[in-house]
Amino acid sequence: MSSSSTILSSVLLLSLFVFTLLTPSEGNFYQNFDITWGGDQRAKILNGGQLLTLSLDKDSGSGFRSKNEYLFGRIDMQIKLVPGNSAGTVTTYYLSSEGPNHDEIDFEFLGNLSGDPYILHTNVYSQGKGNREQQFYLWFDPTIAFHTYSIVWNRLRIIFMVDKIPIRVFNNMESMGVPFPSNQPMRIYSSLWNADDWATRGGLVKTDWTHAPFTASYRNFNANACIWSSSQSSCASKSTNSLQTNAWQDQTLEAAGRNRIRWVQNKYMVYNYCTDFKRFPQGLPPECKRSRFL
Numbered sequence: 001m002s003s004s005s006t007i008l009s010s011v012l013l014l015s016l017f018v019f020t021l022l023t024p025s026e027g028n029f030y031q032n033f034d035i036t037w038g039g040d041q042r043a044k045i046l047n048g049g050q051l052l053t054l055s056l057d058k059d060s061g062s063g064f065r066s067k068n069e070y071l072f073g074r075i076d077m078q079i080k081l082v083p084g085n086s087a088g089t090v091t092t093y094y095l096s097s098e099g100p101n102h103d104e105i106d107f108e109f110l111g112n113l114s115g116d117p118y119i120l121h122t123n124v125y126s127q128g129k130g131n132r133e134q135q136f137y138l139w140f141d142p143t144i145a146f147h148t149y150s151i152v153w154n155r156l157r158i159i160f161m162v163d164k165i166p167i168r169v170f171n172n173m174e175s176m177g178v179p180f181p182s183n184q185p186m187r188i189y190s191s192l193w194n195a196d197d198w199a200t201r202g203g204l205v206k207t208d209w210t211h212a213p214f215t216a217s218y219r220n221f222n223a224n225a226c227i228w229s230s231s232q233s234s235c236a237s238k239s240t241n242s243l244q245t246n247a248w249q250d251q252t253l254e255a256a257g258r259n260r261i262r263w264v265q266n267k268y269m270v271y272n273y274c275t276d277f278k279r280f281p282q283g284l285p286p287e288c289k290r291s292r293f294l
C-alpha cells in the first residue's frame with residue numbers, strides 16, 4: 001500500500017469516526033416520527049434526520065406524529081415558526097391519546113400579521129374534556145430562531161415550558177374529582193394548518209395565500225420519557241440522551257421556577273379560563289380554586 005493511500009484510508013476512517021460521533025441516532029426524525037399528513041412534498045425530513053419542516057399551501061397543510069406512545073416523561077422540541085405574514089395559520093404541537101375519552105396536552109401557535117405577536121395557546125384535556133385554555137404572548141419573536149417548547153408530565157403535575165421557563169402548571173387534583181391524564185399513553189403530534197376561520201383576531205384576518213407555502217421547522221427532539229409497550233402493558237423509562245437523569249419524574253417548581261412563572265403570567269398572559277367568570281357563571285372549575293402554581 002502506498003503511503004498516500006494509507007493517509008487517504010486513515011482520513012476516511014477518521015472522518016467516519018467523527019461522523020458517527022456527530023450524528024447520534026438520538027432525536028432523529030426518521031427514527032422517531034412518521035409523516036401522517038400532507039405528503040412528502042409538504043412534510044420533509046432533512047439533514048439525515050436532524051431537521052423536519054412542515055408546510056401549508058392552499059390545498060393542504062401537513063403533519064407528523066411519533067412512532068412511540070409515552071406514559072409520563074419530559075418531551076422537548078425546538079421549533080421555528082412561520083415567519084412574516086402568518087395570519088390565519090396555526091402550528092400545533094401536542095401530546096394526545098386516542099379514543100373518545102382522550103387525554104391531550106396542547107401547545108398551539110396562532111400566527112399573525114408581520115410584526116404582530118403570535119399567541120401561544122395551551123390546553124389540557126382529561127377524559128375527553130378540555131375547556132382549560134390559557135394563552136400567552138411570547139417574550140421573543142418565535143420566527144427568527146429556534147426555541148425550545150417542553151412538556152413535563154408526571155403523576156403529580158403537567159408543566160409547560162418555553163426555553164426552560166415554566167409558563168403553566170396543571171396539577172393533579174384527582175383527589176378533588178378533577179380527572180388527570182394518568183393512564184392513557186400519548187403520542188406526540190404536530191401539524192401546520194389553515195384556521196383563518198378563527199385563529200387570528202377571532203377569524204377577522206384571513207390567510208394571505210400569495211405568501212404560501214408557509215413553513216415551520218423542527219429540530220433537537222428529545223424524549224426523556226416512558227415508552228409504552230402494549231405487549232408488556234408497561235413502560236420502560238428511556239432517555240434519548242443517556243446523559244440525562246429522570247428528574248422529570250418528580251419535577252416541581254422550585255423558588256426560581258415560581259418567580260419565573262409569575263413573571264410570565266403577569267406580563268404575558270392573554271387569556272386564562274380560570275379568571276373567565278362570564279364563561280363559568282355557575283362557578284369556576286374546581287382546579288381553578290387552588291393557587292395557580294403550587
Ligand SMILES: *[C@@H]1O[C@H](CO)[C@@H](O)[C@H](O)[C@H]1NC(C)=O
Pocket residue numbers: 110111112113116117118119199200201202
Ligand atoms: C395579533 O396582533 C394583534 C394586534 O397586536 C393582537 O391583538 C392579537 O392578539 C395577535 N394575535 C392573534 C393570534 O390574533
